[in-house]
Amino acid sequence: MRLGADHVRVRVPATSANLGPGFDALGVALTLHDELEVRALGTPGVTVEVTGEGAGEVPDDERHLVVQALRTALDHVGAPLTGLHLTCRNAIPHGRGLGSSAAAVVAGIVAARALVADPDALDDDTALALATAMEGHPDNAAPALLGGATVAWSDTGTGAVQAARIAVHDDVVPVAVVPGTHLSTKAARGVLPATVPHADAAFQAGRAALLVEALGRRPDLLLPATEDRLHQQQRRAVMRDSLALVDVLRAAGVAAVVSGAGPTVLALARRTGKTTGPDRVERVSTDADDALTAAFGGVMGGWRILPLAVDTEGARAERVSSSRPIG
Ligand SMILES: Nc1ncnc2c1ncn2[C@@H]1O[C@H](COP(=O)(O)OP(=O)(O)OP(=O)(O)O)[C@@H](O)[C@H]1O
Numbered sequence: 001m002r003l004g005a006d007h008v009r010v011r012v013p014a015t016s017a018n019l020g021p022g023f024d025a026l027g028v029a030l031t032l033h034d035e036l037e038v039r040a041l042g043t044p045g046v047t048v049e050v051t052g053e054g055a056g057e058v059p060d061d062e063r064h065l066v067v068q069a070l071r072t073a074l075d076h077v078g079a080p081l082t083g084l085h086l087t088c089r090n091a092i093p094h095g096r097g098l099g100s101s102a103a104a105v106v107a108g109i110v111a112a113r114a115l116v117a118d119p120d121a122l123d124d125d126t127a128l129a130l131a132t133a134m135e136g137h138p139d140n141a142a143p144a145l146l147g148g149a150t151v152a153w154s155d156t157g158t159g160a161v162q163a164a165r166i167a168v169h170d171d172v173v174p175v176a177v178v179p180g181t182h183l184s185t186k187a188a189r190g191v192l193p194a195t196v197p198h199a200d201a202a203f204q205a206g207r208a209a210l211l212v213e214a215l216g217r218r219p220d221l222l223l224p225a226t227e228d229r230l231h232q233q234q235r236r237a238v239m240r241d242s243l244a245l246v247d248v249l250r251a252a253g254v255a256a257v258v259s260g261a262g263p264t265v266l267a268l269a270r271r272t273g274k275t276t277g278p279d280r281v282e283r284v285s286t287d288a289d290d291a292l293t294a295a296f297g298g299v300m301g302g303w304r305i306l307p308l309a310v311d312t313e314g315a316r317a318e319r320v321s322s323s324r325p326i327g
């Protein structure tokens with residue numbers, strides 16, 4: 001297939017996976033974005049310019065994750081691309097549990113979709129399959145691609161990866177509490193046990209089902225709905241401060257979970273008060289401030305609190321030449 005553009009721009013959201021009981025299945029896109037531009041060149045060679053998160057740390061050549069994903073997607077549809085220049089303005093912190101690797105992979109794939117003459121060759125199903133193959137699990141890739149909250153799974157017979165959007169109530173306010181320390185997903189997966197007791201699996205299935213209802217219609221149920229028995233306690237030894245913060249927030253009634261493979265903590269806070277009209281009194285209730293002060297003694301040493309919203313758009317790409325949104 002030939003290319004249909006030689007300069008494209010991409011915006012892709014951060015994501016928080018698991019949300020407590022939805023290990024490797026549930027995820028939500030957040031209003032924190034990486035922005036990229038890809039220029040296809042007629043000559044060989046790859047150059048990469050990174051500002052923001054990951055600058056000076058990620059490779060600036062073919063090994064860059066966005067370039068790898070772009071190449072994978074172009075190869076998939078048989079499109080040529082000899083050289084390229086990639087510019088990344090990154091806001092998603094790396095190795096913190098906010099889906100930076102899924103964002104990079106999805107960004108590369110939707111950049112390829114925007115570059116090729118027939119974007120349908122890289123439709124959402126194909127893009128999700130390619131991204132999941134690179135990531136190993138679909139829970140970040142699905143919301144990064146589609147936006148909103150998603151539940152993703154692989155078809156038992158064919159292995160095809162699928163995702164369904166699930167509703168998120170307007171009163172649910174995601175707040176990410178991001179530590180200064182990194183933890184790779186690989187390391188965090190390495191401490192998980194191979195098997196779990198049947199009672200824990202049964203508990204988890206019930207809570208995951210409850211979470212879909214709590215997110216969409218019953219935010220008052222978010223605290224019990226975000227209980228987990230498959231991964232958070234098992235990872236305590238590699239993210240003690242994060243689990244301590246989760247404990248303090250939950251004791252204060254805030255539905256806090258480890259975001260993805262950690263060490264970021266995600267609080268699913270609830271908006272209270274009158275949110276429209278001239279005497280609007282919006283308040284994100286969470287008692288989160290008090291709980292955070294209790295957890296850190298008022299000193300947040302190296303942690304950042306990011307009040308966010310749910311990103312409902314997912315990854316967007318546009319051809320710079322025509323400015324026509326196509327994916
Ligand atoms: N924008 C990016 N550009 C290039 N490489 C990236 C980018 N984002 C992530 N990576 C690579 O992926 C690694 C982080 O991936 P990892 O899966 O460990 O964490 P994460 O995706 O941030 O967290 P989680 O999967 O728990 O949400 C980085 O160290 C870097 O090698």
Ligand SMILES: N[C@@H](CCO)C(=O)O
Binds near residue numbers: 017018023185260
């Ligand atoms: N479900 C994954 C998310 C991080 O990529 C995990 O917890 O390991």
